[in-house]
Amino acid sequence: SAENKELLGVNRVVIYNTSCGPDLDRLLQSYAQEGFLEVVPWPIDKHMNPSRGWHFPEHGGDIHYFGQLTTLNECIYRSMERSRYVLLNDIDEIVMPYKHDNLMSLMDTLQPQHPDVGVFQIENHIFPKNHYEPSGKFHLPQWRGVPGINILEHIYREDPARNIYHPYKMIVQPRMVEQTSVHEVLKYFGQTYRVPLEVCRLIHVRVALRGSLTLEQLNVDKRLWDFQEKLISNVDKVLGKLGFLMSEN
């Protein structure tokens, strides 16, 4: 997924590292060496008992969700002097422009239209991981032994339940934000703007949020496929370098 972010014009990813397994460690070390990834050591579990979920009555703990609020705010302050925009999204979420080739050209269009906006809200859209694209054309043989989800295989998108709360993530100008939460900014200068969903959506492959929806009630969305060629070749390159790819036979 780091490959995807780079394709969309992101120059740097910051990860707060509580712990990681050996495979992920090698992958992250490789991106860090290239200079694309900045890893901030974040061994919060050595100092406190972090809750394992977002809901305090249910999950308890000394600090909410591995101190996510602290890391988000730290990232904004870390970026103030060096980044024009910061995307506050999870590693399994892609801020995807639907009318622009990349995020810079998206922002070059949006910002002049909304000169006072420092917080751009992007609506979350779930692609349930239990529904697969039927042809299997991206079920690539070389990725057979690779753990994780192949995002190219998931093309069915839920409409958010608009009658109840549904989340957004943000693109912010760091210097216009004083304090943030996960789905909204708490203290800021300037305006916020909800980016229309035909312009930009958050692509989020995960368990269905609205599991009762049938295939016919989901939207076919192959936007990710517009990046297939470069995405597959970049992923193959890094997996090959680290020895994750299945050999030819």
Ligand SMILES: *[C@@H]1O[C@H](CO)[C@@H](O)[C@H](O)[C@H]1NC(C)=O
């Ligand atoms: C992440 O943190 C763990 C635990 O401290 C460490 O073993 C690992 O090397 C770190 N990984 C990276 C990529 O920094």
